[in-house]
Amino acid sequence: MLGKALTGGKKYWMWVILLGAVILAGFASYLLQLKFGLGITGMGRNVSWGLYISNFTFFVGVAASAVMVVLPYYLHNYKEFGKITVFGEFLAVSAVVMTILFIFVDLGQPARVLNIIRYPSPKSVLFWDMIVLNIYLLLNLVIGWQTLNAERKSEPQPAWIKPLVILSIPWAISIHTVTAFIYSGLSARPFWLTAILAPRFLASAFASGPAILILLCFIVKKFARFDAGREVIRKIAQIIAYAMVINIFLSLVEIFTVFYSNIPEHSLYVRLLLFGINGHLLLSPWMWVSVVLGWVSAILLVNPQTRKNDTILMATCIAIIISIWIEKGLGLVVSGFIPSPLGEITRYIPTTHEIAITAGIYGVGILVLTVLIKIAIAVKKEAES
Amino acid sequence: MDRRQFLKIAGFSIAGFILDPSLDIRPKGLFANTAKQKITSYIRKWGMAINLDACAKKPGCRACIDACNIVHNVPGLGSPKEEVKWIWKSPYPTVFPEHIHIINREEIKNLPVMVLCNHCDNPPCVKVCPTKATWKREDGIVMMDYHRCIGCRYCMAACPYGARSFNWFDPRLFLKTVYQDFPTRTKGVVEKCNFCEERLIRGLLPACVEVCKENALIFGDLAAIDSDVRKILKQRHSIVRKPHLGTEPKVFYIL
């Protein structure tokens, strides 16, 4: 089936070449980082995780959200989703590939990455995250590929695939939960030290991931003439609406606890994040963009009239992705470090190299997705005719 | 045999060689060599007390910092963002946010306080490390293996005291002279204070303690009733940083 990725029109190849260029530029920056060290990024002693780990966190969510199309299809027998479960699975594959790359480029000694396996440390959440992510990648690759294969031969799926699919559902939840535990178990960072971090991660993931999936459906419809169908998109939009409302509710719950208890150690972070300090705004303009986009899109999604309008829906999906990307990345990872344990307020600004490397990884992810989706559509079209 | 066992046996063997030529390797601890210091338990627990008043007597003094930097090849980057710090000063209110109420002792308000790794008894940095590159020895010293660290910086996120530094650049480029008795580091690994374990094994005090003219730093075995550090902790009131987190620091501050 892989051969199907090698036949394509002019537009397809232009796209692949463009992605290739972005990847190369990112790779060049990575070589520099390898040579000079992580000092060429904007990170430092106080804010020691930045853009890479932010993106890692965001894309674990995107990967986990595949479950939102897999679950209704397999568990509730919602047949309409059958058309796109494979898209969800392949989106998960490309997202997991990106998360692994983001962790990798963040390492100070990448050549020693196998030390995680050579000296396994079950007490470290990072160890478990590595395990769940890799298995999840494998699960989705196998399931997605096998589903397509069956479709191509117009055969029913082999029996062994069903248990794997069932397993992939809790597994998706686990990858984002374990990722939340990386943060929420640290006594050193009061901002992260909250049990609702994992549920919040899941809620926002189940909004942002399906939003990407909807955009993907629109793109595929326009460029590959493959229509997932109105009904499917409407249903996913509903899922996003619920997830978004729960997400907002959970942030409000968090804000209540933080401000009502008014423990300085906890409230300081949220105060800084939302209002800045001494006139220094730090991340707060970003946060307000995220809050406003989040609220507006939730309202637009809950209202059936606006939800059913394709143009508005597309704009809302973009807004949700931006809103949650800011919330997860800047608002969660970076602000957990500000102030530092010794009260220092440090401004974090990613450098061009850091941004180029990040863009390069986006390039890899999008390329993987493009190739997989292209194959999927070719197979589906063949099977139809 | 894992590394910890190896170190223990190696440690004992070396001690055996030095202290007891007949090679009678009894579990006697590393320096149970003075008749005066009878150690009840052979497992030491190294700890430090920092006398704030003694330290305040010499404003601007940085003898301990310089001594530590030299004997450990700590690079001087001159940029606060990427700085590597083993022992350094920070204003009292930032070190003890939970003890600000005693600030009505005016002299304490702007007091610079020496801070370093606390060699916590219950160290969060050790728990999170995915490669066991940071681990706790039986004598309580929290160690770093510069050759195993992958540079994920999870330990930096987990240390509640900001005691860990990362080598954002090649540290060797920032060393004016190289102190031959201690390894230099590479870029991309984490480092921190090691309680001068390389000196302890030779029967020496930590460099910062040795160099301090005011005796502001008192070091010793917390498991030994008659050690200097135990004595001063018995006589004077002391506090530790962020006790509510349960990390059980072994650096105490005498008020």
Ligand code: SF4
């Ligand atoms: S002070 Fe920080 S680095 Fe030192 S042992 Fe405690 S947690 Fe680890």
Ligand code: SF4
């Ligand atoms: S940076 Fe090194 S010492 Fe710290 S947690 Fe990662 S591997 Fe362990």
